[in-house]
Amino acid sequence: MRMSLLRSASQHLRRRRGYSSTPAQPERKVAILGAAGGIGQPLALLMKLNPLVSSLSLYDIAATPGVAADVSHINTRALVKGFVGDDQLGEALEGADLVIIPAGVPRKPGMTRDDLFKINAGIVKGLCTAIATHCPNALVNMISNPVNSTVPIAAEVFKKAGTYDEKKLFGVTTLDVVRAKTFYAGKANVPVTGVNVPVVGGHAGITILPLFSQATPASNALSHEDLVALTKRTQDGGTEVVEAKAGKGSATLSMAYAGAVFGDACLKGLNGVPDIVECSFVQSTVTELPFFASKQVTNFSSLHEICLHAYS
Numbered sequence: 001m002r003m004s005l006l007r008s009a010s011q012h013l014r015r016r017r018g019y020s021s022t023p024a025q026p027e028r029k030v031a032i033l034g035a036a037g038g039i040g041q042p043l044a045l046l047m048k049l050n051p052l053v054s055s056l057s058l059y060d061i062a063a064t065p066g067v068a069a070d071v072s073h074i075n076t077r078a079l080v081k082g083f084v085g086d087d088q089l090g091e092a093l094e095g096a097d098l099v100i101i102p103a104g105v106p107r108k109p110g111m112t113r114d115d116l117f118k119i120n121a122g123i124v125k126g127l128c129t130a131i132a133t134h135c136p137n138a139l140v141n142m143i144s145n146p147v148n149s150t151v152p153i154a155a156e157v158f159k160k161a162g163t164y165d166e167k168k169l170f171g172v173t174t175l176d177v178v179r180a181k182t183f184y185a186g187k188a189n190v191p192v193t194g195v196n197v198p199v200v201g202g203h204a205g206i207t208i209l210p211l212f213s214q215a216t217p218a219s220n221a222l223s224h225e226d227l228v229a230l231t232k233r234t235q236d237g238g239t240e241v242v243e244a245k246a247g248k249g250s251a252t253l254s255m256a257y258a259g260a261v262f263g264d265a266c267l268k269g270l271n272g273v274p275d276i277v278e279c280s281f282v283q284s285t286v287t288e289l290p291f292f293a294s295k296q297v298t299n300f301s302s303l304h305e306i307c308l309h310a311y312s
């Protein structure tokens with residue numbers, strides 16, 4: 001009796017967190033486009049470890065079958081399939097609930113994210129055209145840079161195809177939040193696990209605006225100079241990694257972690273878990289800018305219908 005009560009209480013808790021293990025657990029297909037890359041591979045690993053994923057579709061223009069074979073041996077729920085080349089893109093996307101896009105070239109030292117625009121805009125345009133055809137209802141998490149431009153490009157592609165739903169398109173700015181939390185905890189000398197810092201604006205240089213005034217737990221140990229230095233370090237976090245990697249790309253492992261955190265929040269939203277809050281670069285009315293990163297609460301009034309409420 002005691003054991004069965006404990007079991008049912010634990011199942012209830014898991015269901016509330018979106019990790020139900022009952023037969024009613026929803027099937028969720030996640031597709032990663034650019035899955036063979038520096039971000040794509042560790043992101044594939046992390047999504048394979050996520051119990052909310054039932055099907056994981058790994059697509060790239062290069063070498064995905066090897067990555068898929070490797071990840072598929074891990075004994076977790078998600079069934080993994082690898083797809084490669086233009087011909088297999090449609091099959092990779094068919095029925096996806098969530099599409100995560102880290103496809104595109106990364107920066108080298110001396111470049112800005114805007115220098116990636118020409119090549120990555122074309123890649124994103126092609127991939128979003130296929131999403132509009134094969135999984136028009138999917139949530140889209142855009143990682144490819146420059147996020148400040150690739151998200152509006154994706155929106156235009158979806159508008160042209162007649163499938164645009166602004167509540168389903170997200171620029172992934174979670175890495176800025178991850179960095180702000182880490183740097184703040186270090187400076188304020190508080191345990192990082194309990195720290196939260198909203199980051200608004202965009203995902204490039206001074207458009208990245210960490211709101212340390214709203215950080216929790218609040219710290220009065222930090223001087224104005226500390227806050228200025230923390231803000232600058234968060235804004236320059238990407239460049240710090242690009243320079244440290246000295247020509248061998250930009251952040252991949254921390255980005256894969258951040259992408260997995262944001263992807264998990266989207267899946268929980270789809271599963272009806274209430275009040276999941278993450279910052280993201282979305283179509284917005286918070287400022288006069290058409291797109292702006294701010295805190296988003298994901299709620300689902302019905303399956304596949306996501307309602308995002310921006311906080312100002």
Ligand SMILES: NC(=O)C1=CN([C@@H]2O[C@H](COP(=O)(O)OP(=O)(O)OC[C@H]3O[C@@H](n4cnc5c(N)ncnc54)[C@H](O)[C@@H]3O)[C@@H](O)[C@H]2O)C=CC1
Pocket residue numbers: 033034035036037038039040059060061062102103104105106107116120123126127142143144145146147172173174175176203249250251252255
């Ligand atoms: N939003 C963010 O916070 C961050 C964004 N990034 C961006 O993510 C992107 C990827 O970075 P990495 O993984 O380091 O680069 P990478 O070069 O290691 O991997 C990119 C992958 O995309 C694939 N690819 C290229 N064109 C494709 C297409 N049309 N369809 C499918 N796959 C395609 C390549 O074959 C490669 O495997 C870059 O644009 C980078 O700037 C990187 C870090 C943080």
Ligand SMILES: O=C([O-])CC(=O)C(=O)O
Pocket residue numbers: 106107113145175237238239241242250251
């Ligand atoms: O800096 C870059 O090029 C990659 C990126 O967006 C980041 O690490 O925040």
